[in-house]
Amino acid sequence: MLPWVEKYRPRRLSEIINQEQALERVRAWIEAWLHGRPKKKALLLAGPPGSGKTTTVYALAHEYRFEVIELNASDERTYEKIERYVQAAYTMDILGKRRKLIFLDEADNIEPSGAKEIAKLIDKAKNPIIMAANKYWEVPREIREKAELVEYKRLTQRDIVKALLRILKAERLEIPKDLLYEIAKRASGDLRAAINDLQTVAIGDYEDAKAILAYRDVEKTVFQALGLVFGSDNAKKAKMAMWNLDMMPDEFLLWVDENIPYIYLRSEEVARAYDAISRADIYLGRATRTGNYSLWKYAIDMMTAGVAVAGTKKRGFAKFYPPKSLKMLAESKEERSLRDSILKKIMSGMHMGKLEAIETMKILRTIFENNLELAAHFTVFLGLGEKEVAFLTTDSEKAGTIWGKALALRRKLKEMRPKEEEREIPEGEIEEIEEEEVEVEEEAEEGEEKEKKPEEKRREEKEKPKEKKGRQVTLFDFIGKK
Ligand SMILES: Nc1ncnc2c1ncn2[C@@H]1O[C@H](COP(=O)(O)OP(=O)(O)OP(=O)(O)O)[C@@H](O)[C@H]1O
Known part of the structure; x- marks a missing residue:
């Protein structure tokens, strides 16, 4: 066609x-x-x-x-x-x-x-x-x-809507107005992109098109990045593909991987392209294992420029597909926000940077699959919610078990704590309360303190049971207590 x-x-x-x-x-x-x-x-x-x-x-x-x-x-x-x-x-x-x-x-x-x-x-x-x-x-x-x-001027959204309507009329097709406006808006002045989107929506599987558009909402730039990789055989241009893309290289690799057979038609070209991404994958793996993330640069070069020069592109209309294997693709907005909130909890709870947290989340997924007891400890330690637990497992039954164990564990921990700590206090309040307490204690002790001699005070200090100063609980404490 x-x-x-x-x-x-x-x-x-x-x-x-x-x-x-x-x-x-x-x-x-x-x-x-x-x-x-x-x-x-x-x-x-x-x-x-x-x-x-x-x-x-x-x-x-x-x-x-x-x-x-x-x-x-x-x-x-x-x-x-x-x-x-x-x-x-x-x-x-x-x-x-x-x-x-x-x-x-x-x-x-x-x-x-x-x-x-x-x-x-x-x-x-x-x-x-x-x-x-x-x-x-x-x-x-x-x-x-x-x-x-x-x-040449950048075309306006109005210009684009006009052009698209003309095409729909000629094709005797209709699509909902809001979808039409959405396509025009997303094109940012590029009528070619808009016409390609319109063709996808109008002739393709309508649900599929909606999914692609919805996904674009989240990863607007991934299609542009694929365009750079598959749109020309210019290595320099292709290498820029990931510049504006807020996506981890291993995820983008899946996108490139998925689209190779749609773009390259000759078997030796397909083989060359897959060879390039397999090398990229090796670099990514090495970066993860060694923590040497400077290797990403070579991985990215292989998966963009390496794939771009693998052969001659199919001419004409190229439709890109989201990777089937990527679980994240099935994610709704809610799931994405769950992923982000788990990452934040790992970052603050375990004092990690984002990259480490991403790696840790992968490990957590394995734990949540295989060791439900330990998973429950992590749930409590990181303060995960029920939905977050479900997000880390593929199996709802396992998620239920982990959540149940986590609740029991939380109860047990509460029982172990002194009574007044039972009420969960919102974070902001804690500092205020701490300040108040210090003031009250100081006032009460002021009188006696003045009369006490220094050596007496020192002896008392020694004898006093150690104040719970909120020693930082580490993950290993939990694992050890098990
Ligand atoms: N001003 C325009 N009026 C009518 N159609 C347009 C206009 N601009 C773009 N198009 C449509 O968009 C498609 C792509 O346009 P064209 O190839 O002229 O873009 P370009 O400016 O050369 O882009 P690039 O810089 O990416 O090569 C054309 O097939 C045409 O149908």
């Missing part, structure tokens, strides 16, 4: 939404090319993804009868290819072929080392060259200077 981004790509410049100013300049530039000398031989279209840059090039070529030679700046052989077309263009004209328009996409990926040579080619060019970039400031200076800059 043709991806909708292709099916509904505007064929004429007039169909491109909300980029009038840019289009006016593009038109003026091509007219200058055709009727004499343009001020600059190349054009640099700069703007956010999915705002219509590529669409402009093809619509322009269609209207002015050019053949588009599309090159990608991150291709190693870009220079060679440009050279070939720049040189060959004139001869082709004589032979009556269509004029060529060279389109160099991802100009922000041109290596600085090759920039001078490409700039020279632009000088020699007998055909129009259009370049596109998301970040024009990352286009090498030598090339920027040779090109006229045309800026």
Whole structure:
């Protein structure tokens, strides 16, 4: 099936939404090319993804009868290819072929080392060259200077809703309004992303689509990260995939793992990609075992860049899937917050940083599966709630047993404590109460203290039973008492 981004790509410049100013300049530039000398031989279209840059090039070529030679700046052989077309263009004209328009996409990926040579080619060019970039400031200076800059605006949510409605009408489909607005909102100005989402929602399993959208709510950026890994074979770009992703590498590894067979179709490419993630997995394991988390860097490089260069991507519409094996995926918002609250309790109760706490939680899961008695001790020690206990086990029966044991243990501990401590006091109150107590004691003792001699006082101190100073209870105390 043709991806909708292709099916509904505007064929004429007039169909491109909300980029009038840019289009006016593009038109003026091509007219200058055709009727004499343009001020600059190349054009640099700069703007956010999915705002219509590529669409402009093809619509322009269609209207002015050019053949588009599309090159990608991150291709190693870009220079060679440009050279070939720049040189060959004139001869082709004589032979009556269509004029060529060279389109160099991802100009922000041109290596600085090759920039001078490409700039020279632009000088020699007998055909129009259009370049596109998301970040024009990352286009090498030598090339920027040779090109006229045309800026593309980020499309508004309204623009996107309009475009999506047009597609739905053409497809004779409907989706609920709130879902439509949600898709437009999530796209953050990227109409390509919005159209891809719309296709997923409208033609896919509706429940599946809802789940994907719901999950995006939690992990908005994971799909973008996958896009970077699977969207190009540019290792540099792929390595940035995890920059904006608030996810542990082992979790992202599962996402990459799940999607490899949907993106790579040839068996040797699939094998190469899996080889890369298996290496990543080895580094992750080593980091966990040794506590040397600097190894994550290599793991991340393997699971992003290593996978990205494993082969040629499937063209067109790529739908990403959440990993089936990831239990966390089934988690609702509530479960995620349970996970976070357990982590917090581990961090404060056991004086750990987040990474250690995550590791400890894995160990706790094993304990909660296999040693219910010890699990009950942990429950009391960390002050876990019933739902948190259930979260740490896969089996509700075991969770029930642990909870029962924990309640009994808590009762026993209460009985062991002096009466006045029985009432559980909210944390904030404790300090106030402690201060009050100190004041009262001081007042009461003031009179006697004054009369006592220093050596008498010292003797009394020695004889006095040691005050319970709230020695920090450690986990080992609990395990030991068992
Ligand atoms: N301004 C627009 N008007 C109409 N359709 C648009 C517009 N911008 C994007 N689209 C739609 O989104 C899809 C992607 O757009 P396009 O390929 O032109 O993006 P781009 O700006 O080149 O993005 P990138 O920088 O990621 O390459 C197109 O198929 C087109 O259907």
